[in-house]
Amino acid sequence: MxxxxxxxxxxxxxxxxxxxxxxxxxxxxxxxxxxxxxxxxxxxxxxxxxxxxxxxxxxxxxxxxxxxxxxxxxxxxxxxxxxHKNPAQFGDSTTDVVLGNPHGKLKVVEFYDPRCPYCRKVLADLDKLVAAEPDLKLVEKVIPVLGPNSVMDTQAILAAGLQNAYVPFQKALMADPASASTDRIRRIALHVGLDPDRLLSDMKNPKVIAAASHNLELARSIDLEGTPTFIIGDKEIIPGAVSYDELRAALGRLRKAG
The missing domain is CATH 1.10.10 (Arc Repressor Mutant, subunit A)
Known part of the structure; x- marks a missing residue:
């Protein structure tokens, strides 16, 4: 982590x-x-x-x-x-991607950094979890915690959302091993069918900057120490790249808790 x-x-x-x-x-x-x-x-x-x-x-x-x-x-x-004091800020979002059932009762929030190898590691398990749990609402909050390169990638992912391509761009970016650069972002944008010039411009959009800043403030409000970190409903916080089975078990506990 x-x-x-x-x-x-x-x-x-x-x-x-x-x-x-x-x-x-x-x-x-x-x-x-x-x-x-x-x-x-x-x-x-x-x-x-x-x-x-x-x-x-x-x-x-x-x-x-x-x-x-x-x-x-x-x-x-x-x-x-x-x-508990501010559930809407964590579970509801208009700037972060929501995977699974947007009206699901099993609400999970993940804080992740796009350059974090542990966050990359859990991507496949999260897809598997969403497929296995039809009542899961997974909110992914991207935060830049690993320096300027993370800031660049975070802004690029949020900017891709303005072209309705958050998920495909996120997956392509996090799977790409190249060093962070605007040329890399442009190449990946073209690969997933985005307008690269617009993407680079949107990375400076006040809405994108505000969304990244807001996620960081939420992370600080729970004294988050690293990524990934999962908030399971309002019952449990799990730090680190836990396994698929551990996440499934956490959802089982959440389901029982009602």
């Missing part, structure tokens, strides 16, 4: 775990004192804890893992709250 925001979240989680554990080793005797332990007993307790960590380091790693899992769960909860 490619990163959108710096990975400071994980180091902070680790630092918090370390601080928690260090504070725990010094705070435990104070709590013990309130329970009537003698100084000798408190010293023995601290020594037991130290020896346990020396003989079984997994105690420390398990504690850190548990704290990281808790932090991730809290972050996911916060992100879903942002989705």
């Amino acid at each position: 490619k990163k959108l925001i710096s990975s400071s979240f994980r180091p902070l989680a680790l630092a918090g775990a370390a601080c928690f554990l260090l504070l725990g080793s010094t705070a435990a005797p104070a709590r013990a004192a309130d329970s009537g332990f003698t100084p000798t007993q408190r010293a023995e307790i601290v020594e037991i804890m130290r020896n346990a960590l020396k003989t079984d380091p997994s105690i420390l790693s398990d504690a850190i893992t548990a704290l990281q899992a808790k932090a991730s769960a809290q972050k996911a909860t916060s992100a879903l709250e942002a989705v």
